[in-house]
Amino acid sequence: MLARTSNVDQLFVNQVAFSSIIQLGDSCYLNGFSRALAVQREVEFFHGNEGNFPSYGIFRMPLPLPPVNESISISRYNQTPLIKTNKIHITAVSNSSIAHIGNTRHVSMEVRIKHIRQLLPRNEQETE
Numbered sequence: 378m379l380a381r382t383s384n385v386d387q388l389f390v391n392q393v394a395f396s397s398i399i400q401l402g403d404s405c406y407l408n409g410f411s412r413a414l415a416v417q418r419e420v421e422f423f424h425g426n427e428g429n430f431p432s433y434g435i436f437r438m439p440l441p442l443p444p445v446n447e448s449i450s451i452s453r454y455n456q457t458p459l460i461k462t463n464k465i466h467i468t469a470v471s472n473s474s475i476a477h478i479g480n481t482r483h484v485s486m487e488v489r490i491k492h493i494r495q496l497l498p499r500n501e502q503e504t505e
Contacts, residue, residue: 383478387464397470400477409486411473418495433491
């Protein structure tokens with residue numbers, strides 16, 4: 378693994394939700410994934426067949442990852458192998474997010490959200 382040590386005296390986290398993680402310590406792989414349908418309606422009406430993720434194209438599309446074509450050369454000098462902080466305060470970690478303190482080799486994150494707004498038709502007289 379990498380040769381740095383993370384030292385945090387105090388960690389405060391108010392909320393962790395929806396497939397999120399607080400990771401303390403080193404890890405080789407971090408994978409986060411979340412899907413959501415956000416439906417806003419003026420009138421409560423449910424069809425009964427809603428919530429089927431594959432019926433929406435956004436959830437079937439392949440993830441567009443750009444190719445990495447250039448070679449990368451990194452040279453670093455760490456005078457001290459310690460990364461230190463006194464206090465970390467996190468308000469919220471949500472929707473497939475990871476708050477990580479430590480070293481990581483590979484990270485993969487994906488969130489797909491479909492927003493649907495169903496509004497009633499408006500008369501032109503009402504909008505004037």
